[in-house]
Structures are given as C-alpha cells and as structure tokens.
Amino acid sequence: MEIADRMKGMENPIRDVLAKADELRKKGKKIYPLNIGDPNKFDFKPPENVMQAYAQAIRSDYGYASSEGLPELREAIAKKEGVSAENVLVTAGVSEGLYFTFMSLLNQGENVLIPSPFYPQYYTISKICGGTENYYEANEEWVPEASEFRKKINAKTKAIALINPNNPTGAVYPKKLVKEIIDIAGEHKIPIISDEIYKGIEYDEETIEPAKISKDVPVIALNGFSKIDLCTGYRIGYMAFHGECGKVRDAAVGLCRFRLSMNTPLQKAVLPLFEGQQPHRKETVRKLKERRDIVFKRFNEIPGMQCAKPRGAFYAFPKVEGKWKTDKEFVYDLLEQTGVLVVHGSGFSKTLKNKHFRIVFLPQPELLNEAIDKIDEFMKKS
Numbered sequence: 251m252e253i254a255d256r257m258k259g260m261e262n263p264i265r266d267v268l269a270k271a272d273e274l275r276k277k278g279k280k281i282y283p284l285n286i287g288d289p290n291k292f293d294f295k296p297p298e299n300v301m302q303a304y305a306q307a308i309r310s311d312y313g314y315a316s317s318e319g320l321p322e323l324r325e326a327i328a329k330k331e332g333v334s335a336e337n338v339l340v341t342a343g344v345s346e347g348l349y350f351t352f353m354s355l356l357n358q359g360e361n362v363l364i365p366s367p368f369y370p371q372y373y374t375i376s377k378i379c380g381g382t383e384n385y386y387e388a389n390e391e392w393v394p395e396a397s398e399f400r401k402k403i404n405a406k407t408k409a410i411a412l413i414n415p416n417n418p419t420g421a422v423y424p425k426k427l428v429k430e431i432i433d434i435a436g437e438h439k440i441p442i443i444s445d446e447i448y449k450g451i452e453y454d455e456e457t458i459e460p461a462k463i464s465k466d467v468p469v470i471a472l473n474g475f476s477k478i479d480l481c482t483g484y485r486i487g488y489m490a491f492h493g494e495c496g497k498v499r500d501a502a503v504g505l506c507r508f509r510l511s512m513n514t515p516l517q518k519a520v521l522p523l524f525e526g527q528q529p530h531r532k533e534t535v536r537k538l539k540e541r542r543d544i545v546f547k548r549f550n551e552i553p554g555m556q557c558a559k560p561r562g563a564f565y566a567f568p569k570v571e572g573k574w575k576t577d578k579e580f581v582y583d584l585l586e587q588t589g590v591l592v593v594h595g596s597g598f599s600k601t602l603k604n605k606h607f608r609i610v611f612l613p614q615p616e617l618l619n620e621a622i623d624k625i626d627e628f629m630k631k632s
C-alpha cells in the first residue's frame with residue numbers, strides 16, 4: 251500500500267537503534283535505557299492524590315466531557331495561567347497541543363522558527379502540516395543569540411517556538427533573552443509558541459514564561475502533567491492562549507471538537523495538583539539535581555567527551571570525538587559494546603556540526619554511574 255505524501259516526512263530517529271537494542275536484549279545483554287524521557291520508567295511515579303482521584307473518577311465521571319475540557323479543570327488552569335477559562339483547552343498532552351497549534355497556524359510553504367537541536371515532534375508536525383524547515387542555532391551552552399532570530403525570521407514565518415527548559419539539551423534561556431525574543435516576535439507581528447513541559451525542573455535559575463513578560467505579543471503556552479507531575483502515561487496537558495490569539499484559538503477549538511473529548515476521569519484526576527502543597531515537585535527536583543551533577547562531572551572526565559551543564563529538564567547533550575564517522579555510528583557501537591542506549595544528536599537536528607548524543611539522567615545514581623562506567627571504559631578502549 252502507498253502512504254500519503256504528507257506522511258513521508260514522518261521520521262522516528264531512533265526506531266532502528268531501538269530494534270537493535272531489542273535484538274541484544276533478547277540475546278541476554280543488559281540494556282541501560284538512557285534514551286527515553288519517561289520518569290515512570292525509573293524511581294518516579296504519579297502523586298498519590300492524583301492516583302486516588304483517578305480511581306474514584308472512573309466510577310463517577312465516564313461520559314464525554316466538553317470538547318474544550320472539563321469546566322472545573324479549565325478554570326483551575328486559567329487561574330494558574332492568568333487567562334480566562336475560554337482561553338484554555340485541555341489536550342492529550344503537550345503532543346496534542348503542539349499538533350493543534352501547527353495545524354491551526356501553518357499553510358503549505360510557511361514555517362515556525364524552531365530550535366536546533368529540536369524535540370523531534372516539532373520537525374515531524376511541521377512537515378505533516380506542509381511547513382518548511384527553519385531553525386535557530388545555539389552556542390556551546392545551547393543558548394541562542396537574539397540576533398539569530400532576526401537573521402532567521404522570513405516573510406513566511408508564522409511563529410517562534412521556544413522549548414524552555416529544553417529537550418534535548420537541558421538548556422535554560424535567561425530572562426533577558428526571552429524578553430528580546432518576544433520583542434523580535436512583536437516587530438514581526440508573530441506569536442510565540444512556548445513549550446513549558448519542563449517548567450519547574452530547573453537546577454540553577456528558574457525559567458520565565460514568556461506570557462509573564464509579554465505586553466502585547468500573543469503567546470500560545472503549552473504545558474501538561476507529564477514531567478514535573480510525573481504522569482507521562484496519563485496523557486494530559488493543555489493549551490493556554492495569552493493575548494490576541496482569537497482565530498487560532500477558534501481553529502484549535504474546532505480540532506478539539508473533531509476528536510470529541512479528552513478522557514473525562516483523567517481530567518478530574520489532575521484537579522488535586524492545583525490545590526495546596528505538591529511535595530512531589532521539590533522531591534523530584536532534588537533527586538534529579540543529584541543525577542544532573544553526576545552526569546555533568548563524569549562526562550567531562552571521559553576522554554573524547556565534553557558536556558555543557560544541563561540547567562533544567564533531565565537531558566544532557568554531550569559532544570563526542572573519536573573514530574566514528576557519524577554520531578549514529580557511535581551510538582550503535584556503544585550499544586553493541588556496552589548495552590548503553592542513547593540517542594544520536596543528528597536525530598534532533600539537521601544542522602549540527604559536531605557529533606553529539608542525548609542521554610537521559612532519570613535513572614537512580616547507582617544505575618547511572620554503572621552506565622557511565624561502561625561509557626568511560628568504552629571510550630578509553632576506542
């Protein structure tokens with residue numbers, strides 16, 4: 251069967267590496283899964299109050315919810331975001347919010363200016379929506395210059411996307427830079443798409459949400475409960491429209507209606523996250539900071555490797571030098587020799603000049619150290 255042309259842009263950078271890992275696992279090799287950004291695969295699980303509310307809600311809240319989201323959840327999100335409830339839409343994770351945003355904004359041949367390296371969904375969704383590629387590049391600490399945005403915006407640019415804190419690099423953009431980016435967006439009369447899924451997972455300084463400092467530049471904020479609230483598999487998030495987003499919001503409402511409704515009991519389940527203390531958040535950051543420090547220190551001690559300090563999220567994006575022609579070749583070799591599974595940097599970028607890979611520092615310190623020992627030994631032998 252022939253697939254539609256629009257689907258030909260769909261790529262999964264690690265599908266073949268995963269297949270290789272499965273093959274090795276079946277042969278009895280221990281695999282260290284430093285490839286996937288899912289806290290629930292390690293020593294993190296959803297907060298007890300959420301699980302209890304979910305268990306209760308499946309017995310009482312089983313009809314379709316309103317397509318835009320359960321009114322009480324929209325109200326709670328609206329209060330947090332500082333918008334009215336009609337400017338909040340509940341989505342199946344940031345993933346669906348991203349899809350609705352790009353579908354609502356992009357015509358064939360237009361572009362959203364996205365970071366390089368990027369979270370792969372941005373590349374794929376943009377392609378599926380007929381968008382062209384347009385990337386802003388960053389320095390060695392993975393922070394871009396404001397001038398880069400001026401250089402890259404063109405007549406077909408419909409929005410600037412910020413992922414802050416960032417996947418795959420762990421970068422956190424300083425407030426001054428965010429302000430400059432907003433000003434540039436304002437000069438070009440385009441909105442900001444702000445992916446805030448890692449908000450709250452910061453180790454040194456906090457990120458600033460663009461909507462908090464934008465005066466008149468519209469911001470489509472995307473957020474959810476997968477990361478700091480540890481509910482990856484529940485699949486829930488939201489879009490919050492700040493400023494003049496009327497028509498784009500209406501288009502996104504149309505897409506919400508098209509898929510009828512989000513899971514109803516789940517929307518009840520996350521309500522406790524808006525009330526009172528949430529001790530799991532502090533504890534999560536405490537555990538992750540220890541793991542970030544291990545990764546930052548140890549990767550910079552390994553010959554042939556250099557690692558910028560991750561300031562947020564749970565990813566590091568080290569540079570690797572050595573005999574490998576490409577970073578994908580390095581990733582395969584590492585997997586075969588050691589069982590450590592990471593993702594090649596070129597899976598996140600079409601423009602990187604050096605060889606990189608992404609590691610996830612979610613595993614417990616013992617496991618993380620064991621995996622890094624393997625990488626260290628592998629590099630010394632190579």
Ligand SMILES: Cc1ncc(COP(=O)(O)O)c(C=O)c1O
Nearest residue numbers: 287343344345369417474476487
């Ligand atoms: C930058 C970024 N945006 C969005 C998502 C998807 O989030 P969700 O689970 O809310 O769909 C991820 C998941 O890893 C991500 O890294």
